[in-house]
Amino acid sequence: MTTEDNEQTGAVAPATPPVRKASWKMVGPGIVVAATGVGAGDLVATLIAGSKFGYTLMWAAVVGCIVKIALAEATGRWHLATGRTIFDGWRSLGPWTTVYFAIYVVVWGFVYGGTAMSSSGLPLQALFPDVLDLKGWAIITGLVGLVFVWFNRYAVFEKVMTVMIGVMFVVVVYVAILVSPDIPASLAGLVPVLPDGSLFYTLGLIGGVGGTITMAAYGYWVNSKGWTDSSWMKMMRLDNRVAYITTGIFVVAMLIVGAELLHSTNIAIAEGDSGLADLDKVLESRFGAFTSTLFLIGFFATSFTSLIGVWHGVSLMFADFVERLREARTASGSGSDEGSGAADADAGADSGDEDAVKAVAGGRRERSLPFRLYLLWLTFPPMTLLWLDQPFALVVAYGVLGAFFMPFLALTLMWLLNSRRTPQEWRNGILSNVMLFISGMLFVVLCVQQVRDIPW
Numbered sequence: 001m002t003t004e005d006n007e008q009t010g011a012v013a014p015a016t017p018p019v020r021k022a023s024w025k026m027v028g029p030g031i032v033v034a035a036t037g038v039g040a041g042d043l044v045a046t047l048i049a050g051s052k053f054g055y056t057l058m059w060a061a062v063v064g065c066i067v068k069i070a071l072a073e074a075t076g077r078w079h080l081a082t083g084r085t086i087f088d089g090w091r092s093l094g095p096w097t098t099v100y101f102a103i104y105v106v107v108w109g110f111v112y113g114g115t116a117m118s119s120s121g122l123p124l125q126a127l128f129p130d131v132l133d134l135k136g137w138a139i140i141t142g143l144v145g146l147v148f149v150w151f152n153r154y155a156v157f158e159k160v161m162t163v164m165i166g167v168m169f170v171v172v173v174y175v176a177i178l179v180s181p182d183i184p185a186s187l188a189g190l191v192p193v194l195p196d197g198s199l200f201y202t203l204g205l206i207g208g209v210g211g212t213i214t215m216a217a218y219g220y221w222v223n224s225k226g227w228t229d230s231s232w233m234k235m236m237r238l239d240n241r242v243a244y245i246t247t248g249i250f251v252v253a254m255l256i257v258g259a260e261l262l263h264s265t266n267i268a269i270a271e272g273d274s275g276l277a278d279l280d281k282v283l284e285s286r287f288g289a290f291t292s293t294l295f296l297i298g299f300f301a302t303s304f305t306s307l308i309g310v311w312h313g314v315s316l317m318f319a320d321f322v323e324r325l326r327e328a329r330t331a332s333g334s335g336s337d338e339g340s341g342a343a344d345a346d347a348g349a350d351s352g353d354e355d356a357v358k359a360v361a362g363g364r365r366e367r368s369l370p371f372r373l374y375l376l377w378l379t380f381p382p383m384t385l386l387w388l389d390q391p392f393a394l395v396v397a398y399g400v401l402g403a404f405f406m407p408f409l410a411l412t413l414m415w416l417l418n419s420r421r422t423p424q425e426w427r428n429g430i431l432s433n434v435m436l437f438i439s440g441m442l443f444v445v446l447c448v449q450q451v452r453d454i455p456w
Contacts, residue, residue, distance in 0.1 A: 020231045022238040028158045029221035029236075030243025033072060034164040034213040036309025038247060040302055043254055044275035050258020051202045051269070055182065057202055058189030061255055065208040067442065069240055070435035072218045074413040076236040079219030080229060081426035086219050086321050089416045098325075100408065104401045106251030106316055108213065109374065113382030117142040122277055123300040127293065130392040135386045141304060145266045146379045149311045150372065153363045154224035159310055165302040169250060171298025176253035178287060179260035186256065203446050205251075215312030216409055220320070224363070230426060232448075261286070288446075315374040322370035322436075396454055403450035410440035 049057050054132070078089055083111045090097035121137030132140070149157065194202060222236055261282060262269065269278035276299050284292035365371055417428045 008309040012109060018231055019233070021233055022234040024238070024242070026225075026235055027242050028162065029076075029218060029225050029227075030072065030239040030241075031165055031246070032161045032221050032309060033214055033218040033313070033349060034068075034243040034247045035161050035305040036217075036308075036313060037068075037212050038168075038250065038302065039116075039306040040122070040276055040299065043299075043302060044269070046251055046254040047202055047262065047275060047279065048271065049205050050255040050324065051262035051267070051325060052201065053195050053198055054196050054259040054263045055185045055200065056190035056193060057205055058186055058252065058255060059192045060202045061248060061251040062120065064251065065244050065267075067206060067435065067439050068215070068247065069244045070432065071215055071410060071439055072240045072244065073237060073412070074417055074432065074436060075218045075409075076222050077233065077238060077426055078413065078416055079222055080227060080233055080236060080424065081423055082421065083229065085223075085315060085324075086216050087322050089421065090412055091324055092421060093412060093415060094213050096188065096363040097412070098321075100401075100404075101321060103397075104213075104405060105314065105321065107397050107401055108405075109314065109318075110309040110382055111385070112310060113142070114138075114385030115382075116303070116310060117382065118386065119302040119305050120145075121282075122274070122305065123296040126277055126280060127296050127300075130297070136421065137338045138386055139383055141307060142163070142379045145304070145308045145311045146375055149308055149315070149375060151237040153366055154312075158225070159306070160219075161295050161305055161309065164305045165246070167301040168298050168305070169246060170280070171294055171301070172250055172253045172257070175283065175291065175295060175298075178291065178304075179257055181256045183262060185259075186252075199212055200449055203449070206442060213317070213405055214309055216404075217309075217317055219363075220313060223368075230423075233426075237238065251376055309376055311378055315371045315378070316365055318374040319365045319368045319371040323365075323368075329369040400451055400454065403447040407440055407443035407447050410436055410443055414440065 006196075046061070049060075075086055078084070078086060082089070087101065111381065117138040118134065120141035121134050121139075124137040125132070125134050125142070142222070147162075152160075218240075222232070222239075225235060257279075261267070265284055269275040269282075280292050280295055280299070281293050378420075416422060416431065417426075417436075418433065419427075
């Protein structure tokens with residue numbers, strides 16, 4: 001690719017840096033994105049799938065793991081290959097992406113903040129029933145998350161997330177072993193079949209666990225780790241695979257619990273986060289107080305990692321969003337053509353962008369005003385939802401915007417990574433294109449179903 005091509009497309013083609021050795025000791029951002037993406041609601045959805053269909057949908061958990069590996073790899077590859085952030089890439093596709101993201105990040109953040117605090121408060125209320133009610137625990141978890149993310153940089157954040165996903169993993173695998181899994185039945189479940197009435201449970205199992213806006217935040221965490229160019233590509237791919245294989249084991253363990261503890265005994269649990277509180281009671285009656293308490297600790301770790309992960313990762317995305325808007329305003333004021341390829345080059349290919357990427361790795365965005373303002377937005381306004389039912393219009397807007405995000409991510413990544421915005425060496429191959437296309441179509445179907453299920 002010539003220098004002229006780069007100026008017209010915004011792609012970056014620096015001298016190829018030496019390839020860095022992939023090391024297990026450096027795994028981190030993938031663990032963060034996996035821990036953030038798997039929330040209490042995802043665990044309940046997996047449990048219910050296991051309770052309804054036993055081991056039959058085990059194959060869907062494996063497919064879901066592969067889909068997430070492909071999506072996160074594509075996000076990380078864009079950041080490392082181009083030196084540009086995912087939002088910078090979206091902006092190069094046209095102003096419609098900016099409009100969608102602006103509305104989405106405000107509405108989604110408001111509703112998610114209340115949901116995340118409530119989810120994190122549930123296990124604490126169960127562990128300490130005579131101390132505070134759910135609202136009190138929810139507010140405390142939100143404030144603790146705010147203070148933790150406000151005053152700590154990425155390195156500390158990653159260590160805490162790694163410890164908490166370790167707790168999640170150990171607890172869930174322990175419970176799965178405790179219920180005595182049927183190994184032949186679980187292996188038979190790896191053969192793809194669709195029992196009657198299982199289609200949307202299957203699609204949800206493939207697309208839902210670990211699949212949120214935090215997948216788009218992966219590239220920001222990669223940069224925060226200090227991985228800022230294509231020399232880190234092997235390390236990023238190892239990191240991503242370790243994370244989602246861990247998530248896959250986690251999901252399989254929850255399916256086993258659903259199949260053995262609920263399906264075999266015809267026990268039903270509620271949908272949503274309260275379903276895990278129901279499971280706690282089942283575990284206590286079957287295995288005693290110790291296992292029940294251990295499960296509640298794992299439940300808290302699952303919910304709280306999602307909370308602080310969103311508080312950190314989506315705030316980074318919002319800070320980048322504001323930064324790019326300022327750049328566009330400055331470029332417009334100087335008389336440059338914002339819609340031209342040269343403007344894209346200014347946004348992503350010049351020395352200023354190289355400095356910006358290094359600044360991200362140094363934590364500049366974590367200390368920025370937009371980052372902290374969005375942290376406050378995630379924490380304080382959503383507390384009102386702990387007392388109020390969500391307004392009808394907000395429920396509809398949240399449902400529609402959320403349903404569209406994953407197909408938006410999958411299909412825009414295909415667009416970016418097959419265009420001249422990406423250096424030739426790092427564009428999609430056949431396998432990447434197939435996986436992203438399948439992901440995009442899967443999420444389109446899920447999007448349609450979610451929109452249909454919204455209480456219009």
